[in-house]
Amino acid sequence: MPERSANAPLQRDRVLVDLALQGGGAHGAFTWGVLDRLLEEPWLEIEAISGTSAGAMNAAVLADGHAAGGAEGAREALERFWSAVSRAAMFSPIRRTPLDALLGRWTLDASPAFVALDLAARLVSPYQLNPAGINPLTGILASVVDFDRLARAPTRLFVTCTNVRTGQGRVFRNAEVTSDVLLASACLPQMFQAVEIGGEAYWDGGYSGNPTITPLVRDCSSDDTILVQINPVERPGVPRTAREINNRVNEVSFNATLLKELKMIDLLREVANPGDCEGALWARMRVHRIASAAMTDLGYSSKLNAEWDFLLFLRDEGRQAADAFLQAHGHDLGRRSTLDLQGLLEGV
Numbered sequence: 001m002p003e004r005s006a007n008a009p010l011q012r013d014r015v016l017v018d019l020a021l022q023g024g025g026a027h028g029a030f031t032w033g034v035l036d037r038l039l040e041e042p043w044l045e046i047e048a049i050s051g052t053s054a055g056a057m058n059a060a061v062l063a064d065g066h067a068a069g070g071a072e073g074a075r076e077a078l079e080r081f082w083s084a085v086s087r088a089a090m091f092s093p094i095r096r097t098p099l100d101a102l103l104g105r106w107t108l109d110a111s112p113a114f115v116a117l118d119l120a121a122r123l124v125s126p127y128q129l130n131p132a133g134i135n136p137l138t139g140i141l142a143s144v145v146d147f148d149r150l151a152r153a154p155t156r157l158f159v160t161c162t163n164v165r166t167g168q169g170r171v172f173r174n175a176e177v178t179s180d181v182l183l184a185s186a187c188l189p190q191m192f193q194a195v196e197i198g199g200e201a202y203w204d205g206g207y208s209g210n211p212t213i214t215p216l217v218r219d220c221s222s223d224d225t226i227l228v229q230i231n232p233v234e235r236p237g238v239p240r241t242a243r244e245i246n247n248r249v250n251e252v253s254f255n256a257t258l259l260k261e262l263k264m265i266d267l268l269r270e271v272a273n274p275g276d277c278e279g280a281l282w283a284r285m286r287v288h289r290i291a292s293a294a295m296t297d298l299g300y301s302s303k304l305n306a307e308w309d310f311l312l313f314l315r316d317e318g319r320q321a322a323d324a325f326l327q328a329h330g331h332d333l334g335r336r337s338t339l340d341l342q343g344l345l346e347g348v
Contacts, residue, residue, distance in 0.1 A: 012043040015334040016222040023053020024230040025303030029311040033318020039071040048156035048220045052205035053186040056159040067153035088136045089306035108301035121190040133193045141179040151175040158215040160205030169208025206254040213261040229291040247300035266341040286337040292321040
């Protein structure tokens, strides 16, 4: 476990917050670092977490770990989860080339195994490539998360999956969350078979909410939501290669629903009288964001890089980003929004 931040914790009265955690494969280790740093602050009380894909797994591991052992239990559980992910990938052929490792590049673009997998995913379905539907995360989740305890955990959990038949998102709550629900939330259809839950097939929740903000507004007491963003909204330049284009298409589509929900918050803030029902709940939500420019420098292929050194790099980036946020805006939590929604949503 990383050492605690050198900066002294802020001296503040208790502040109730919600977290919104994006998905992004191995890039979810950035979110691990953010959570690890936030859990060091005794005045921050996490009421609820909405998560998708890797964000959903981070959320479930944190909620269960916190139920078992408080903030330290949550930190230890997150480290166990990501360590298990790395161990499971230790003998995978999808690794950096020696040259990339020598130059300190995290990309897998030159990895023969990644190139073969990327091409195969465009030509052959996972039902043909992996007819048994094997997913190494199944065993990892079973070993790290106690789902019976998670069902009773005080931290409220909202996990988004996309219904294949209807194309609509479904939000699963604590008592409904199983390993299948978490696997469904992270089910990229080019790589994994759809996960069946209650007679319905589900794909990655990122297509319908990455993550979903609505339950944090409707069902929670906190008026502060901290978005942990790992998929860039903006990216300079125009993608030219096929891989760059595919990466940007995924970023745009996986951010679309989130931006619409943030737009609703922004619009209702401008209404003179948003009413005293749901409109008022949206209007008073204070939104904050923790992100890092380092994530913009990482391409799609690195989302499949589960080398321990890379996960630690992302964790440390996440801790630094969270620490910078707390130093700049810790005193704003519970008082005012720190994310410029109008600037973020310009042209939306």
